[in-house]
Each structure stands twice: as structure tokens, then as C-alpha cells.
Amino acid sequence: MKNMNNISFKNNLFPVFVSCLTFTIMVITLLLIANSTISLTVQHIQPLNIKKTYDMDKTQRRQLPHKTHALTVLRNRGYKVYNATDELKNNALAMGIQETKAKKTAPKKDREIKILIWTTFFKTRFYIKTKPALKTSNCSIKHCSFHYDKSRAGIASSDAVLFHQWGSDFKISDPIPQIRFSWQNYIFFSIENPTRNYFTKYAKLLDGFYNLTATYKQSSDVPLPYGKYVPRILRSKLTSSKNYYMENRRNKTDKGASVLWVVSNCETVNNRMQFVKNLQKYIAIDIFGRCGKPCERGTKCGTHPYMFYMALENADCKDYITEKLWKNSFQENLIPVVQGSKVEYGKHLPPNSFIHADNFKSTKYLAQYITKVSQSETLYNSYFKWKELYQFTSAAGLQNPDNVCKLCTVLNERRQNISFNKVYKISSWYDWRTQCASR
Incomplete structure (x- = not known):
């Protein structure tokens, strides 16, 4: 009788054991799937988080509290960093970055090109009526627009972020985007020459920050002559x-x-x-x-x-x-x-x-x-x-329809071929000692 009770007890435990084993297998499977998804997200989708990827000492933090990834950080994140090619002259290029999986995170090629204006223009917001400008200049790019949405969603939907380089508009102490994608273009926009005090004081702090230039200089990615x-x-x-x-x-x-x-x-x-x-x-x-x-x-x-x-x-x-x-x-x-x-x-x-x-x-x-x-x-x-x-x-600048067309065209070209980008060493490329004469 005792043996029969033991057998009955074991028989009752077996279904419970099977259920627990099945549940455990399901949990492990889900965790593996989740881990795979997380790995994919981290590697291909997650933006470059400034706080996690750029650690600074106290002196640097006072000067530039929100600087985005430097070249060393790009290396650590798995980007390939290589020297300038012959086409990129005049000290314009500090390094190039390349990410083979970048296409998974970039906007669709046929989507409207969006440019986020991050700063003011000489202390005021400047409005660019893109569609009339593109129509006036007979531009081949028809779907290109500017906006001011600085939310995470607004940043993530932008092909480029434009910064007007003027002391009162873009101060080193001002907050800058807290997320940045490898395929995004950070635009150095200026119609002023590099002898102004702002550039002579802070140019080095901007090295490794920009990968597209739009200035009066003919060697700019987007030349903006007056x-x-x-x-x-x-x-x-x-x-x-x-x-x-x-x-x-x-x-x-x-x-x-x-x-x-x-x-x-x-x-x-x-x-x-x-x-x-x-x-x-x-x-x-x-x-x-x-x-x-x-x-x-x-x-x-x-x-x-x-x-x-x-x-x-x-x-x-x-x-x-x-x-x-x-x-x-x-x-x-x-x-x-x-x-x-x-x-x-x-x-x-x-x-x-x-x-x-x-x-x-x-x-x-x-x-x-x-x-x-x-x-x-x-x-x-x-x-x-x-x-x-x-x-x-x-x-001057982006008030000229032809210049708006130039910018949108360059961004469209980069969207079609996003495996390569520039990272500018502004302190060399915008150096008044090599760009200007004194009397």
C-alpha cells in the first residue's frame, strides 16, 4: 500500500515537472530572443548617448559640458577611422567615419529631408520657406524642410542639425542635442570670418563635432557666397x-x-x-x-x-x-x-x-x-x-534660394551614400592665421 502511494505521488508530480520544464524552456527562449533584440538595438538603432560615450574631467566639463563623441569614442564604438583622401584638402578633414550597418538606422531614402535648426540667427529665429525657395531655384530636390522640434523624436527624425556659429547664438555652455546618430549631419553654418573673437577663443573645442560645413568659403561642403x-x-x-x-x-x-x-x-x-x-x-x-x-x-x-x-x-x-x-x-x-x-x-x-x-x-x-x-x-x-x-x-546664407537648394542636394547625396562622412577639425579648417591677412 505504501509503495502504491509513492507511485501515485510520483505520477502526480510528473505533469507538474513537465509543466515547469516547459515554462522554463519558454522563458529561456524568450530571454534569448530578447537578448538578441537588445543586441540588435544597441548595435544598430540606439543613438550615441553623450553622457555614456564621452567622459570628461572637471576642467573639460566646465568648458564643454555636452560635447558629443570625439574621434577616440568613435573608435571605441566600433567605427572605422581613417585618414583623409586627396579630394579632401585644406585641412578640412580630421578623420572619416564609416559604419557598415548604418543603413539600418538612417531615414528612408525617399522620405522628406528634414533639417533641425538648433540655434538662433543673430539672436532671432530665422524662417526659411523651403518649398518656395526650391521652386524658385528650379531645384531637383522638392521635399526638403526646416523645423525647430528639439524633442528626442524631432532629433531622431532629422537628417541634419544646423548650428549657426555666433557667440550669442551658440555658446559653448549651451546645451546641445543629447542624442546623435552616426548618419546625422551636424552643420557648421557661418557667414562670418574666423577673426571674430568667438572663433579665436573656442574653435578647438569644436573639433570632432561637425561633419558638414556651410559657410562663405568655397571649400565648404555647401558654399554660401554673399x-x-x-x-x-x-x-x-x-x-x-x-x-x-x-x-x-x-x-x-x-x-x-x-x-x-x-x-x-x-x-x-x-x-x-x-x-x-x-x-x-x-x-x-x-x-x-x-x-x-x-x-x-x-x-x-x-x-x-x-x-x-x-x-x-x-x-x-x-x-x-x-x-x-x-x-x-x-x-x-x-x-x-x-x-x-x-x-x-x-x-x-x-x-x-x-x-x-x-x-x-x-x-x-x-x-x-x-x-x-x-x-x-x-x-x-x-x-x-x-x-x-x-x-x-x-x-547671404540660407536666404538665397540657390543656397537652400545646395544644402538639400548635399544632404540628399549623403543620404544615398551614408557609409562615409567627414569629421571636421574646425580649429584648422577655420583658422584665421591661415585664412586671413593682417595689415
């Missing part, structure tokens, strides 16, 4: 018949100055203020702005009574020719007086469209020549002959 000129498709009869001398003389009084200068930065590395003061000894120059007579921002400051404009940049840098010439001179039909690299002006401007100060032995001889041109209808009009053959556009 202006450009192109041949006219048809010769302009209206322009050829226009008498610029008579038009500008009509608005000018005999006793008034013929030269205008609007300036807001009085202390510059090229010492342009002293140059103008020396020139004023021999010719009258009306100065408006912070360094002269009051002039409300956005107004023309009486450009019509004048015949010449002092289109002097705040620094003499490679490719740096700004609205001072394109807008204040060319657009207002005034002859620009410039100084700086004659090679640069010859490369970027129409022939015989400006007076270069360095062509004269002294400011006295320059003043004498300006006076001579102002008194000769034929000589004065000769500086506008180029308008019969060429036309120009004047719009």
Missing part, C-alpha cells in the same frame, strides 16, 4: 543704355561728398578705420553707422546722393566678400572701393567693376583718381559696362 555673378543669357539693352553717371550726379549736390561708407565695427584686424581717416585728408567721405553718423539698421543711409562706396571688409580673408560690395555697392549702382587681396577680388568679381586701393602708391593718389572718375562721364560709366554682359545675385 553674392555671385553669371553671364547674361541675353545682352541687356536696358543696362547698356543706362547712364549711371548722370543718374548719380543728378542726386548729388556740388558741395556734398561723393563717397559713402556705412560701418558698424570700428576696431578691425585690417585697420580699415585708419585707412579711411587717411583718405579723408584728401577727399570728403560721409560715414554712417556706429562709427559715424546715426543710421537706422535696414535703411540705405542716403545711398542715392553718392557715386562711390567704401566696400571695406572687417578682415581680409580668402573668399570673404560680403554684402558691403554685392548689396551696398553693386545693387545700389555705386562704384566700390576695396582693399585686400587683389587675387581674391579678381577671382570673385566681374572685370573692371571696382577700384582697388592697393593699385595706388598712397591714399593721396587714390583720392585724386576717385575725383577724376567722378568728373568723367565716360570713365565713370566704364565701371558699369560689365552689367551688359553679366547679372548678379546678392543674398
Whole structure:
């Protein structure tokens, strides 16, 4: 009887044992699947978390508390890091990164290109009407937009994050995105030259942060010139018949100055203020702005009574020719007086469209020549002959539809081939000591 009870007890335990074993196997199977999923997520989907991947000492933390992955971190995360190729010149490339599995995390190639604007533009939000801009420029990319959604979802849905590089807009102490994907483009956007204090102080802290540049420099991934000129498709009869001398003389009084200068930065590395003061000894120059007579921002400051404009940049840098010439001179039909690299002006401007100060032995001889041109209808009009053959556009940065198209096109190209990316060493690529001259 006792043996029978034992057998009965064992028989009752067997189903329980089988059930427990089955449950255990199911749990183990689920854990294996879960672990596989987690592994896949960590390897291919999880963004680069700044706090986990970049550990800094206290000194670094004070300077740059939220810096994203450095090159050493990229190596540790399994990225291949290699040297620059021949196409990437001018110290533009610090390193390249490549991730073979990146396509699993990147947006679909046919989805709209989204650009997250992370900073302000000179302390204000700048709105870019992308679709009208792309339509105006006859751009091949039609689905491209900008937005300000800084949530995790907004960051994750963005092909690129754009940072305007200006001290008041992008401070080193300001928070930056807490997640970053390997396929995302961090855009270094600037229309200012590297002599400004912000760049000279903080450029090294930005090394390894950006993988796409959009600046006035021609070597940028997306060049953003302040202006450009192109041949006219048809010769302009209206322009050829226009008498610029008579038009500008009509608005000018005999006793008034013929030269205008609007300036807001009085202390510059090229010492342009002293140059103008020396020139004023021999010719009258009306100065408006912070360094002269009051002039409300956005107004023309009486450009019509004048015949010449002092289109002097705040620094003499490679490719740096700004609205001072394109807008204040060319657009207002005034002859620009410039100084700086004659090679640069010859490369970027129409022939015989400006007076270069360095062509004269002294400011006295320059003043004498300006006076001579102002008194000769034929000589004065000769500086506008180029308008019969060429036309120009004047719009800086991303306010220019063509520049918006350029940016969207580059992002589309990178989306199609995301296995390679640049990482910029900004302290070399945007170094004022190699990009600009001093006087």
C-alpha cells in the first residue's frame, strides 16, 4: 500500500515537472530572443548617448559640458577611422567615419529631408520657406524642410542639425542635442570670418563635432557666397543704355561728398578705420553707422546722393566678400572701393567693376583718381559696362534660394551614400592665421 502511494505521488508530480520544464524552456527562449533584440538595438538603432560615450574631467566639463563623441569614442564604438583622401584638402578633414550597418538606422531614402535648426540667427529665429525657395531655384530636390522640434523624436527624425556659429547664438555652455546618430549631419553654418573673437577663443573645442560645413568659403561642403555673378543669357539693352553717371550726379549736390561708407565695427584686424581717416585728408567721405553718423539698421543711409562706396571688409580673408560690395555697392549702382587681396577680388568679381586701393602708391593718389572718375562721364560709366554682359545675385546664407537648394542636394547625396562622412577639425579648417591677412 505504501509503495502504491509513492507511485501515485510520483505520477502526480510528473505533469507538474513537465509543466515547469516547459515554462522554463519558454522563458529561456524568450530571454534569448530578447537578448538578441537588445543586441540588435544597441548595435544598430540606439543613438550615441553623450553622457555614456564621452567622459570628461572637471576642467573639460566646465568648458564643454555636452560635447558629443570625439574621434577616440568613435573608435571605441566600433567605427572605422581613417585618414583623409586627396579630394579632401585644406585641412578640412580630421578623420572619416564609416559604419557598415548604418543603413539600418538612417531615414528612408525617399522620405522628406528634414533639417533641425538648433540655434538662433543673430539672436532671432530665422524662417526659411523651403518649398518656395526650391521652386524658385528650379531645384531637383522638392521635399526638403526646416523645423525647430528639439524633442528626442524631432532629433531622431532629422537628417541634419544646423548650428549657426555666433557667440550669442551658440555658446559653448549651451546645451546641445543629447542624442546623435552616426548618419546625422551636424552643420557648421557661418557667414562670418574666423577673426571674430568667438572663433579665436573656442574653435578647438569644436573639433570632432561637425561633419558638414556651410559657410562663405568655397571649400565648404555647401558654399554660401554673399553674392555671385553669371553671364547674361541675353545682352541687356536696358543696362547698356543706362547712364549711371548722370543718374548719380543728378542726386548729388556740388558741395556734398561723393563717397559713402556705412560701418558698424570700428576696431578691425585690417585697420580699415585708419585707412579711411587717411583718405579723408584728401577727399570728403560721409560715414554712417556706429562709427559715424546715426543710421537706422535696414535703411540705405542716403545711398542715392553718392557715386562711390567704401566696400571695406572687417578682415581680409580668402573668399570673404560680403554684402558691403554685392548689396551696398553693386545693387545700389555705386562704384566700390576695396582693399585686400587683389587675387581674391579678381577671382570673385566681374572685370573692371571696382577700384582697388592697393593699385595706388598712397591714399593721396587714390583720392585724386576717385575725383577724376567722378568728373568723367565716360570713365565713370566704364565701371558699369560689365552689367551688359553679366547679372548678379546678392543674398547671404540660407536666404538665397540657390543656397537652400545646395544644402538639400548635399544632404540628399549623403543620404544615398551614408557609409562615409567627414569629421571636421574646425580649429584648422577655420583658422584665421591661415585664412586671413593682417595689415
